[in-house]
Amino acid sequence: xxxxxxxxxxxxxxARLADNHCYDEWESLWTDDAIYWVPGGGESxxxxxxxxxxxxxxxxxxxxxxxQLKTGERHAQDPTSSVCRLIANVELIGEHSGDTVVGATGxxxxxxxxGTTYWVGRFEYRLRxxxxxxxxxxxxxxxxxxxxxxxxxxxxx
Numbered sequence: 001x002x003x004x005x006x007x008x009x010x011x012x013x014x015a016r017l018a019d020n021h022c023y024d025e026w027e028s029l030w031t032d033d034a035i036y037w038v039p040g041g042g043e044s045x046x047x048x049x050x051x052x053x054x055x056x057x058x059x060x061x062x063x064x065x066x067x068q069l070k071t072g073e074r075h076a077q078d079p080t081s082s083v084c085r086l087i088a089n090v091e092l093i094g095e096h097s098g099d100t101v102v103g104a105t106g107x108x109x110x111x112x113x114x115g116t117t118y119w120v121g122r123f124e125y126r127l128r129x130x131x132x133x134x135x136x137x138x139x140x141x142x143x144x145x146x147x148x149x150x151x152x153x154x155x156x157x
Contacts, residue, residue, distance in 0.1 A: 001095065002127060002134065007102045008090045010127060010134045015085040015106075023066045031130060031137040034059045038141045054143070054150065082111040087123070099126035099137050106141065120144045 010029075017026040030036075040052035048056045057065060086107040093101040101124065108119040126138035143150070 002100045011087045019083050027066045029136050031135045035138050084109045099128045
């Protein structure tokens, strides 16, 4: 198990890299078997292969998403959103297949020409040490307002 402080520092770094559009560095935080999931259903959503998802990426798809964002030609991100994340209530939840499960509450503020959008949710991470470095094998973001119409989620949440 990793410590709470190690988990917090990792989550803060992940948020900073995403806020600053440091796509290569953000992508390097993932393990080769990673899953990045924003369920469309409720808090009890457990299986992204059988439930509606706002976003469901495996490691290959994460890489494709990053390549698209780096081109500057992704229509939904032209111009690029200004974003700022707040990560709070970080706690060590347990273990899953050798990974440390970390929970947190998150607020992502996205500013675009349409105005400001608040993306609020409960975040679940699975972290593991790979070659002496902390990496993320899983990130699930359960949005508070997932039952409402959502704007296009074309940035890294």
